Amino acid sequence: xxxxxxxxxxxxxxxxxxxxxxxxxxxxxxxxxAAIAEVGxxxxxxxxxxxxxxxxxxxxxxxxxxxxxxxxxxIGAIMLGANAVLSLAGYQMVSLVIDxxxxxxxxxxxxxxxxxxxxxxxxxxxxxxxxRLIAQIAMPAVFIGHPPDLDNAIPFVGIDNVGSAREIxxxxxxxxxxxxxxxxxxxxxxxxxxxxxxxxxxxxxRFDPALVAEVPHYDYLGGVNGMRELLEREPGIDxxxxxxxxxxxxxxxxxREAGRDVPGDVGVVxxxxxxxxxxxQPPLSTVHQPxxxxxxxxxxxxxxxxxxxxxxxxxxxxxxxxxxxxSA
Amino acid sequence: xxxxxxxxxxxxxxxxxxxxxxxxxxxxxxxxxAAIAEVGxxxxxxxxxxxxxxxxxxxxxxxxxxxxxxxxxxIGAIMLGANAVLSLAGYQMVSLVIDxxxxxxxxxxxxxxxxxxxxxxxxxxxxxxxxRLIAQIAMPAVFIGHPPDLDNAIPFVGIDNVGSAREIxxxxxxxxxxxxxxxxxxxxxxxxxxxxxxxxxxxxxRFDPALVAEVPHYDYLGGVNGMRELLEREPGIDxxxxxxxxxxxxxxxxxREAGRDVPGDVGVVxxxxxxxxxxxQPPLSTVHQPxxxxxxxxxxxxxxxxxxxxxxxxxxxxxxxxxxxxSA
DNA sequence: TTGTAGGCGTTATCAA
DNA sequence: TTGATAACGCCTACAA
Numbered sequence: 001x002x003x004x005x006x007x008x009x010x011x012x013x014x015x016x017x018x019x020x021x022x023x024x025x026x027x028x029x030x031x032x033x034a035a036i037a038e039v040g041x042x043x044x045x046x047x048x049x050x051x052x053x054x055x056x057x058x059x060x061x062x063x064x065x066x067x068x069x070x071x072x073x074x075i076g077a078i079m080l081g082a083n084a085v086l087s088l089a090g091y092q093m094v095s096l097v098i099d100x101x102x103x104x105x106x107x108x109x110x111x112x113x114x115x116x117x118x119x120x121x122x123x124x125x126x127x128x129x130x131x132r133l134i135a136q137i138a139m140p141a142v143f144i145g146h147p148p149d150l151d152n153a154i155p156f157v158g159i160d161n162v163g164s165a166r167e168i169x170x171x172x173x174x175x176x177x178x179x180x181x182x183x184x185x186x187x188x189x190x191x192x193x194x195x196x197x198x199x200x201x202x203x204x205x206r207f208d209p210a211l212v213a214e215v216p217h218y219d220y221l222g223g224v225n226g227m228r229e230l231l232e233r234e235p236g237i238d239x240x241x242x243x244x245x246x247x248x249x250x251x252x253x254x255x256r257e258a259g260r261d262v263p264g265d266v267g268v269v270x271x272x273x274x275x276x277x278x279x280x281q282p283p284l285s286t287v288h289q290p291x292x293x294x295x296x297x298x299x300x301x302x303x304x305x306x307x308x309x310x311x312x313x314x315x316x317x318x319x320x321x322x323x324x325x326x327s328a
Numbered sequence: 329x330x331x332x333x334x335x336x337x338x339x340x341x342x343x344x345x346x347x348x349x350x351x352x353x354x355x356x357x358x359x360x361x362a363a364i365a366e367v368g369x370x371x372x373x374x375x376x377x378x379x380x381x382x383x384x385x386x387x388x389x390x391x392x393x394x395x396x397x398x399x400x401x402x403i404g405a406i407m408l409g410a411n412a413v414l415s416l417a418g419y420q421m422v423s424l425v426i427d428x429x430x431x432x433x434x435x436x437x438x439x440x441x442x443x444x445x446x447x448x449x450x451x452x453x454x455x456x457x458x459x460r461l462i463a464q465i466a467m468p469a470v471f472i473g474h475p476p477d478l479d480n481a482i483p484f485v486g487i488d489n490v491g492s493a494r495e496i497x498x499x500x501x502x503x504x505x506x507x508x509x510x511x512x513x514x515x516x517x518x519x520x521x522x523x524x525x526x527x528x529x530x531x532x533x534r535f536d537p538a539l540v541a542e543v544p545h546y547d548y549l550g551g552v553n554g555m556r557e558l559l560e561r562e563p564g565i566d567x568x569x570x571x572x573x574x575x576x577x578x579x580x581x582x583x584r585e586a587g588r589d590v591p592g593d594v595g596v597v598x599x600x601x602x603x604x605x606x607x608x609q610p611p612l613s614t615v616h617q618p619x620x621x622x623x624x625x626x627x628x629x630x631x632x633x634x635x636x637x638x639x640x641x642x643x644x645x646x647x648x649x650x651x652x653x654x655s656a
Numbered sequence: 657t658t659g660t661a662g663g664c665g666t667t668a669t670c671a672a
Numbered sequence: 673t674t675g676a677t678a679a680c681g682c683c684t685a686c687a688a
Contacts, residue, residue: 011675023673045441046377047665050680083425092438094422097411110420113373339659375681378664
């Protein structure tokens with residue numbers, strides 16, 4: 001900057017004014033702009049951050065084991081939604097992969113080092129060190145999904161998993177199914193537990209633990225294994241609520257191999273309304289998860305916190321309607 | 329830092345020495361460490377960067393339209409591979425979504441602002457402004473996939489798309505197929521063009537343009553449309569090389585609906601060896617793309633450049649063997 | 657082994 | 673409208 005001040009024959013203060021707005025005479029301005037173009041000058045952000053005490057960047061943290069991260073059909077859409085909003089607000093979204101303890105530590109340093117002004121956190125587990133750090137340094141942040149900790153200092157954006165699960169299970173009942181099972185996943189995460197709760201609520205007295213197969217992940221393989229288990233335990237099963245579309249796809253594959261017609265013999269419903277849902281044969285009835293919107297709202301919430309607003313909602317619950325197709 | 333120097337009753341110089349190594353007396357050290365723990369002090373990275381002129385971070389840039397990004401089965405694995413290496417070297421990988429012109433501009437500022445010491449670039453298009461910027465400011469960088477520009481200042485990591493496509497097509501020929509079509513995608517990208525070239529080379533004189541269906545993206549829908557087109561143009565088709573596994577999955581769905589048996593009536597092969605390949609019925613013969621390794625090598629290449637090494641290879645080509653399953 | 661002091665490139669304040 | 677100047681928090685000589 002010194003260089004271009006010299007080149008334009010003005011002081012650094014004036015250069016700064018054309019950069020960041022202020023009173024500058026036309027002659028000075030053109031001279032400076034010419035010099036900037038000449039040298040290809042770009043302000044040093046480290047210096048700027050040091051002075052301004054902010055980075056104009058927001059971190060997007062996915063605290064997932066990586067296999068899960070890659071399978072998740074929603075996370076990409078959430079990122080894009082968040083990026084759209086942040087981008088418009090002039091913020092750089094930087095997403096950080098946390099894939100080991102070493103990562104955790106480094107990310108912690110990164111966050112407290114002033115590289116970002118805020119954070120969007122996807123599927124934090126309870127007592128995660130990163131989560132605690134963020135709360136401790138009072139960094140503007142938002143969770144996607146339920147907050148994992150009891151203290152609700154950090155707002156969250158999500159959907160009503162319980163309600164939607166209850167609703168889609170109810171409609172399975174309404175279509176005359178009698179032995180309705182569930183393939184439940186990821187019970188250590190809020191979404192997993194909530195969907196199981198919804199299923200249970202819908203069934204009420206007719207709930208039968210023998211009809212619930214538990215599998216670790218929301219993936220195709222989980223659907224395959226879960227369905228096999230269910231079929232073995234209850235050959236007369238005529239309805240299945242799979243905790244995600246990928247799981248439902250795996251389940252349908254097993255049903256096909258077992259010679260059961262969907263939806264004739266067995267009704268199947270999923271969750272997410274992801275690309276899977278359109279690809280299954282027949283297309284899947286499922287719960288629409290507004291991933292893009294979730295990302296948008298999350299970004300807005302951090303942005304408002306960064307801006308110092310105090311009237312930020314503690315939580316935002318987005319509608320997640322059932323999409324009725326042909327699998328049930 | 330001033331604070332903790334005061335708290336520990338020493339000078340800032342001494343504090344710095346316990347932070348970054350140097351001669352410090354045991355008493356001073358313990359006092360300082362206590363003070364650090366007390367306050368929860370973390371060094372300000374902006375200031376440190378300003379002084380050291382580096383950030384210990386590497387950018388991961390995917391210059392893709394977002395829809396493509398979400399569909400790509402490899403990009404996640406590449407990121408994880410890169411992150412593993414960078415993490416070990418103490419670098420923070422930050423991935424930046426580029427989803428609009430506004431994004432491009434902001435990312436450019438971000439890069440030249442000293443937020444990262446190097447960059448890994450996925451599927452840059454020719455004449456991309458970001459690419460040019462990186463070359464211009466001589467930032468350590470590496471491309472994943474062919475370099476889009478003629479000047480080869482920036483090394484790249486990839487696979488031999490032409491060779492692998494040729495090989496898998498050849499084996500389709502060797503199994504006795506006579507009318508072998510291809511569903512080609514993304515011809516505006518190097519991988520797309522190269523795979524078509526390999527197919528053409530394998531067929532030699534028997535190459536027939538009427539047997540090539542072009543679709544825009546490497547996705548399931550592309551496979552569906554491409555296969556329909558091919559079937560219409562040449563009902564006697566008995567072999568198909570799909571430019572990716574997702575495309576192959578779409579094609580197989582159409583073949584199934586048309587009553588053609590795979591591999592009995594039509595042999596189908598894909599490319600990527602992604603999760604799709606195991607899910608299709610029958611499992612897909614395909615080309616294994618070592619995505620994780622690609623990420624690893626890319627990270628190593630930038631890291632070595634950042635370290636000032638000059639003997640960095642201009643390119644790394646990883647093996648991409650054919651995986652023979654049951655679809656052909 | 658420790659303290660002091662100057663500067664990294666910006667921004668912000670204050671006079672002029 | 674402009675220029676000088678003092679921070680921002682850290683690192684690194686150099687002196688003690």
